[in-house]
Amino acid sequence: xxxxxxxxxxxxxxxxxLLAFLxxxxxxxxxGNPVSTMLGPRATPAEIKLxxxxxxxxxxxxxxxxxxxxxxxxxxxxxxxxxxxxISSLISERFVPSLALITYGTLVAIVIGVPLAIATALRADxxxxxxxxxxxxxxxxxxxxxxxxxxxxxxxLKLHWLPVSGYGxxxxxxxxSLTLPAVALGLSLLAVIVRTLRSSIRHVLSLEYVEATRxxxxxxxxxxxHHVMRNAVMPTVTVLAVNVGFLIGGTVVLEQVFQIPxxxxxxxxxxxxxxxxxxxxIAVLAGSVVVFLNLATDLLQSVVDPRVRPGVRSx
Amino acid sequence: MSDLSVRSLAVRHRFRxxxxxxxxxxxxxxxxxxxxxxxxxxxxxxxxxxxxxxxxNSLQAPSWHHWMGTDFVGRDIWSRVLYGLRxxxxxxxxxxxxxxxxxxxxxxxxxxxxxxxxxxxGRIADTVIAFPFIVLVLAVxxxxxxxxxGVAIGIIIAGWALYCRLARSEMLALREQPFIKSTxxxxxxxxxxxxxxxxxxxxxxxxxxxxVDVVVNMLVLAGMSYLGLGQQAPGADLGSIIASGxxxxxxxxxxxxxxxxxxxxxxxxxxxxxxxxxxxxxxxGAL
Amino acid sequence: xxxxxxLEGLRIAFQHRTGSTEVVRGVDLEVGPSETVGLVGESGSGxxxxxxxxxxxxxxxxxxxxxxVEFDGRxxxxxxxxxxxxxxxxxxxxxxxxxxxxxxxxxxxGEQVAETLxxxxxxxRSAAHDRALELLASVGIDRPEQRFRAYPHELSGGMRQRVMxxxxxxxxxxxxxxxxxxxxLDVTTQAQILALIEQLRRDSxxxxxxxxxxxxxxxxxxxxxAVMYGGYVVEAGPVDEVCAxxxxxxxxxxxxxxxxxxxAGQRIRRAGxxxxxxxxxxxxxxxxxxxxxxxxxxxxxxxxxxxxEVAPGHVTACPIVAAAxxxxxxxxxxx
Numbered sequence: 001x002x003x004x005x006x007x008x009x010x011x012x013x014x015x016x017x018l019l020a021f022l023x024x025x026x027x028x029x030x031x032g033n034p035v036s037t038m039l040g041p042r043a044t045p046a047e048i049k050l051x052x053x054x055x056x057x058x059x060x061x062x063x064x065x066x067x068x069x070x071x072x073x074x075x076x077x078x079x080x081x082x083x084x085x086x087i088s089s090l091i092s093e094r095f096v097p098s099l100a101l102i103t104y105g106t107l108v109a110i111v112i113g114v115p116l117a118i119a120t121a122l123r124a125d126x127x128x129x130x131x132x133x134x135x136x137x138x139x140x141x142x143x144x145x146x147x148x149x150x151x152x153x154x155x156x157l158k159l160h161w162l163p164v165s166g167y168g169x170x171x172x173x174x175x176x177s178l179t180l181p182a183v184a185l186g187l188s189l190l191a192v193i194v195r196t197l198r199s200s201i202r203h204v205l206s207l208e209y210v211e212a213t214r215x216x217x218x219x220x221x222x223x224x225x226h227h228v229m230r231n232a233v234m235p236t237v238t239v240l241a242v243n244v245g246f247l248i249g250g251t252v253v254l255e256q257v258f259q260i261p262x263x264x265x266x267x268x269x270x271x272x273x274x275x276x277x278x279x280x281x282i283a284v285l286a287g288s289v290v291v292f293l294n295l296a297t298d299l300l301q302s303v304v305d306p307r308v309r310p311g312v313r314s315x
Numbered sequence: 316m317s318d319l320s321v322r323s324l325a326v327r328h329r330f331r332x333x334x335x336x337x338x339x340x341x342x343x344x345x346x347x348x349x350x351x352x353x354x355x356x357x358x359x360x361x362x363x364x365x366x367x368x369x370x371x372n373s374l375q376a377p378s379w380h381h382w383m384g385t386d387f388v389g390r391d392i393w394s395r396v397l398y399g400l401r402x403x404x405x406x407x408x409x410x411x412x413x414x415x416x417x418x419x420x421x422x423x424x425x426x427x428x429x430x431x432x433x434x435x436x437g438r439i440a441d442t443v444i445a446f447p448f449i450v451l452v453l454a455v456x457x458x459x460x461x462x463x464x465g466v467a468i469g470i471i472i473a474g475w476a477l478y479c480r481l482a483r484s485e486m487l488a489l490r491e492q493p494f495i496k497s498t499x500x501x502x503x504x505x506x507x508x509x510x511x512x513x514x515x516x517x518x519x520x521x522x523x524x525x526x527v528d529v530v531v532n533m534l535v536l537a538g539m540s541y542l543g544l545g546q547q548a549p550g551a552d553l554g555s556i557i558a559s560g561x562x563x564x565x566x567x568x569x570x571x572x573x574x575x576x577x578x579x580x581x582x583x584x585x586x587x588x589x590x591x592x593x594x595x596x597x598x599x600g601a602l
Numbered sequence: 603x604x605x606x607x608x609l610e611g612l613r614i615a616f617q618h619r620t621g622s623t624e625v626v627r628g629v630d631l632e633v634g635p636s637e638t639v640g641l642v643g644e645s646g647s648g649x650x651x652x653x654x655x656x657x658x659x660x661x662x663x664x665x666x667x668x669x670x671v672e673f674d675g676r677x678x679x680x681x682x683x684x685x686x687x688x689x690x691x692x693x694x695x696x697x698x699x700x701x702x703x704x705x706x707x708x709x710x711x712g713e714q715v716a717e718t719l720x721x722x723x724x725x726x727r728s729a730a731h732d733r734a735l736e737l738l739a740s741v742g743i744d745r746p747e748q749r750f751r752a753y754p755h756e757l758s759g760g761m762r763q764r765v766m767x768x769x770x771x772x773x774x775x776x777x778x779x780x781x782x783x784x785x786x787l788d789v790t791t792q793a794q795i796l797a798l799i800e801q802l803r804r805d806s807x808x809x810x811x812x813x814x815x816x817x818x819x820x821x822x823x824x825x826x827x828a829v830m831y832g833g834y835v836v837e838a839g840p841v842d843e844v845c846a847x848x849x850x851x852x853x854x855x856x857x858x859x860x861x862x863x864x865x866a867g868q869r870i871r872r873a874g875x876x877x878x879x880x881x882x883x884x885x886x887x888x889x890x891x892x893x894x895x896x897x898x899x900x901x902x903x904x905x906x907x908x909x910x911e912v913a914p915g916h917v918t919a920c921p922i923v924a925a926a927x928x929x930x931x932x933x934x935x936x937x
Contacts, residue, residue: 018442026454124662137590141582143534145541146557146575149564153572157565208703215659215698216718216769217691226717227706246531249449253538267450268542271457279457286450294445 004302012295019287020072023280024065072284087281090266097167097174098262101251104178105185106240113190117197118224124202132194140191145253148184152258155180165259181254188250189243196239200232234301241297245290340591346584350577354401361394366549374567384569386559396574399552404581406463406552407533410470411525417471418478419521423514425479426486437483443476449535453544461544470532477528478521485517526589530582537578553578604675606776606809607633607656611669614651618663625664625882626651627833628907633777638803638810640820640841642856643830644879652830653779653813657690674776691722695770699782701762705754711765712738712750715772722773737768742798760791764798771802777809778802784819796823817860821845826915829853832880832890834907839916849918849927851895889920897922 116136120129139147156164168177204210205228213223252264259265263282270278353360362382369389377384383392418440425436443451452469459465539545540554548555553574560570614626626648633639643649651664658678660666671678673693681689698704705714712734719730731750738746741764754762763783770778780799784792800823803810814820820827821841828838829850837850848854855875877894888903889895895902899922909917910924918924 014438015442015445018438019445022439022442022446023454026458137586138579138583141530141534141579141586143537143541143554143575143578145538146571146578149557149561149571150575153564153568208698208700209706211659212696212698212704212766213706215657215690215696217687217689217722219687222721230708231706245445245447246449248447249535252449252453253542256542267453271453271544272461274457276457279454283446283450283454286447287445290445290447 005299008295008298012291015291016288017069019291020069020284021065023284023287024068068280072281087278090278091263091281091285094261094263094266096262097178097260098248098251098255098264100174101178101181101185101254101260101262102244102247104175104182105247105250106189108182108186109189109193112186113193114197116190117194117201120194121198121201121205122220136191136194139187142187144184144188144250145257147187148181148254148257151180151184165257167260167262177258178260181251181258181260184254185247185250189240189247192239192243193236197232197236200235201228204228204232238297238301241290241293244293245286248286248289338591339587339594343584343587343589343591346580347588350400350581350584351404353397354404357394357397357401361391361397363391363394365395365398365551366390374563376567377569377573383573384567386556386570387563387567392556392570392573395551395556396553396577399546399556399574400577400581402463402546402550402552403533403536403554406467407529407536410467410536411474411529411532414471414474414528415478415521415525418475418480419482419514419518421475422479422482423486423517426483427490427513433483436479440476440479440483443473444480446473448473448531449538452535452539456539456544462547463545466536466539466545470535474528474532477524481521481524482517485520486513489513489516523589523592526585526592529585533578533581533585604634605632605672606635606637606674607631607811608670608672609652609655609668610671612652612655612666612671613668614648614655614660614664614666616661616664622665623883624885625833626655627885629830629833629835630909631828631835631838633809633811635776635809636803636807637826638800638812638824640824640827641811641813641830642815642817642820642827644815646879646882647830648833649813649815649830650781653781653811654696656777656779656811657694657696658686659690659696692773693775694777694779695773695775696779696781697763697766697770697783699785701759701766701786702754704766705762707754710751710753711757711762712746712752715750715765715769718769718772733772734768737772738765741765741768741771741802742794743768758791759787760794763787763791763795767795767798767802771806771808774806775808777811779811779813781813782815783812785814785816792819793822799823817845817856829856833882834890834919835909836891836907836919837917838909839913843913843916849912849916849923850920851897851923852891855894855896 116132120132123129152164155161162179163177166177168174210223210227213227218227248264251262252267254260255262255264256268263285267279267282269275270282367390369385369391371389372381372385373387373389375381375385375389381391381393383396385391386395421436422440425433451473452466455469455472456465459468536545537552537554537557540552541558543555543558546552546555556574557571560567560572563570609629609631612626612629612631613624615622615624625646629648629652631639631641631652641649641653651660654660655666655668655671656673656678658666658671658681666679668679673689678686678689705711712731715734715737716727716730719725719733720727723730723733725733735746735750738749743749743761743764749757749761749765757765767778767783778799783799784795787795796819799810799812802808810823812820812824824841826839827841827844828835829844829852830836831852837844837848837853839849844853845857848857852875859875875894880890880893886903889898889905889907892898892902897920902922905919905921907919909919910921911917912924912927
């Protein structure tokens with residue numbers, strides 16, 4: 001068990017390194033000179049050289065990468081161009097709203113999605129199943145920013161139930177202001193959850209041990225809650241972890257729509273302003289979150305399902 | 316007629332009949348067909364030039380004259396949507412299938428030859444996949460600059476990796492199959508083995524996945540345009556039209572709402588096609 | 603003797619998009635209290651579905667109809683959902699072929715026994731725990747405390763089958779249904795499991811319905827046997843009689859294809875039965891064995907597969923054999 005954990009963590013470390021490497025290479029190997037783009041078409045070569053030097057862009061590549069890694073690890077990300085603040089303080093300010101939004105959105109998707117998935121799994125191929133599937137396909141096809149806008153039009157502007165933008169104060173203020181974007185986020189995640197959960201529930205239902213529990217006279221409720229869900233949930237959690245990347249992406253646009261001071265809108269502003277250090281750092285940060293989440297789900301899976309643990313011989 | 320040709324006729328006939336029973340596939344094809352037709356014929360069927368200003372008639376609700384209303388400078392939304400759809404569908408098709416081609420070719424070669432090339436490619440692909448998609452696209456836009464070019468390059472860079480992984484893992488499995496091994500025995504060049512024999516099988520999974528990818532890429536493209544990082548003025552695409560209605564959310568809700576409905580229709584149609592293909596295939600396997 | 607279980611006219615069909623396929627086409631079966639009845643046939647003969655009909659454990663696309671399914675005098679077909687659950691929990695216990703896939707792989711085996719006790723017998727945690735240990739011991743599991751905490755994949759096939767039996771008998775059912783209980787086991791373990799079932803039956807006066815494709819197993823363990831083919835019962839009777847004097851061409855062919863110890867020494871080629879079992883999707887009226895039968899005649903296509911008695915308690919569906927036996931006994935009767 002320990003061996004597996006160590007190995008898995010090791011893989012994650014390698015992934016993080018590669019992530020940093022990828023972010024680093026992007027700046028250097030993608031068409032377009034970042035500095036000249038940043039300074040605009042009227043920059044003189046001297047100006048370009050000056051800025052490049054100050055950014056350390058003219059040092060040999062390996063040195064630059066080493067410095068970059070050092071910054072990442074120590075948390076001294078340097079200063080942002082556009083905001084006169086250190087990047088680490090910027091990030092720590094903006095971190096919480098984004099986290100809140102993502103968590104809230106995931107919760108919405110789970111709360112709506114799990115019952116829907118169970119309903120479709122139990123009633124395969126009947127009208128309920130088909131209508132839920134059509135609904136989730138449509139919700140998947142909706143751009144998150146658009147559903148956010150439509151929700152804002154209806155619930156904020158027309159009905160005045162919820163604020164149209166901004167980030168409230170206090171727990172309830174925040175919750176109210178994040179509800180509309182969270183619902184928009186949840187709607188796009190819904191399809192993934194319903195689809196994967198449905199297929200894994202149906203798979204588990206077809207397994208012999210479920211038939212055996214029916215033969216023992218257990219009620220459907222008991223079978224579902226005690227025997228099916230435990231085994232059906234894992235693949236969905238794994239898929240969720242994989243989709244975190246899209247959730248993070250969704251928040252970028254949603255934060256703009258709803259004027260939420262989170263990392264997503266920070267990233268957007270950084271991109272607009274060609275603030276490379278900031279873009280780089282946020283990108284690596286976002287990637288690391290995904291890596292950590294994948295690590296966590298893999299480890300979780302080994303805890304929940306004893307078969308995954310190596311070292312226990314199956315008969 | 317020889318035995319073989321009679322049999323292949325029968326097989327094709329059976330397949331066709333099965334497809335017609337498959338309502339998802341036909342519905343999806345109909346929807347996308349209509350959208351494609353509309354996009355292709357945009358110059359012919361758009362009632363107004365998409366950029367024609369008509370301030371007197373600005374912010375009109377949908378009516379007989381303007382099916383989708385007008386925006387804040389009096390441009391006809393319906394015409395703008397048609398042209399926007401044109402741009403969007405073209406761009407999405409190009410970037411998705413460029414990513415597919417790159418990913419499948421690289422992945423197939425990596426899986427076939429193995430060794431260090433495969434190890435490197437595999438790690439790179441996994442890392443790209445681990446990156447949040449939009450974040451990667453944004454990073455590329457930060458460097459290349461806003462505009463369709465930036466978005467396209469970004470999506471291709473972010474998108475090829477999944478196809479690479481799909482193709483690679485299938486190739487690794489396929490490599491052990493007798494019919495590939497026999498190409499070595501027959502002395503076929505590697506190229507021939509890969510392209511004529513392995514690729515046709517590999518491509519199928521990627522094509523099925525591409526239906527999902529097309530929808531996702533379209534949403535990302537629209538999102539980038541909405542943010543102002545995609546299609547730049549004066550050109551319009553669906554995302555930027557939605558953005559143009561931002562200040563008039565309540566007063567002229569049609570500017571923001573209707574182009575989104577078109578996007579949803581597109582995503583829905585493509586998803587139907589994808590579902591149709593997969594459920595049709597399942598049927599094939601069972602029989 | 604009043605039968606514990608009575609099946610009459612059982613028909614089971616699978617629904618699919620383009621129609622339905624009948625897999626069990628009219629089966630009559632009786633099991634008396636404390637009897638061991640065997641149901642033997644090839645795969646596809648419908649025997650597994652037949653035994654599941656006793657507790658209405660049908661896959662979702664199957665439709666079951668019957669003139670009568672009676673257990674202990676009560677109609678099973680009309681049971682409400684909760685009564686059906688009670689019936690499954692207390693009247694009938696069932697064990698399955700693959701003892702591995704019948705367990706929740708993420709739970710310890712002892713826990714799964716205890717759970718049945720808690721849910722069905724209403725015991726509290728510690729009482730259920732103790733009783734589970736007792737049950738594990740009673741099915742011949744050594745070191746029950748240790749085995750209690752094992753996961754299914756940590757036990758051997760024979761052990762798992764024993765645990766399954768423990769679960770099945772935990773509510774002291776009147777009938778134990780065993781669907782191919784020994785097929786996944788090696789021969790020695792097979793004998794042990796059969797002996798265990800027999801012992802349990804004697805101790806608690808339980809009836810057993812044993813389903814298998816292996817006539818050897820049936821011959822060892824059962825009092826009576828019903829032979830199934832193509833969705834019908836083709837012969838039924840006391841097991842010794844059926845083995846000694848099979849009254850249906852299929853039974854005879856089945857018996858002849860069993861290797862036995864005597865023939866092992868001589869290299870006699872044991873021919874399997876030529877041909878394939880019938881495809882239920884290609885239903886045809888008449889006897890399903892007609893393609894592979896040595897006695898087949900034109901009239902076999904019109905046979906309606908009702909069972910005729912050829913000796914007390916011994917029935918057959920083959921009119922040719924029935925007629926021959928009838929003629930023989932009536933000639934015997936003449937002076």
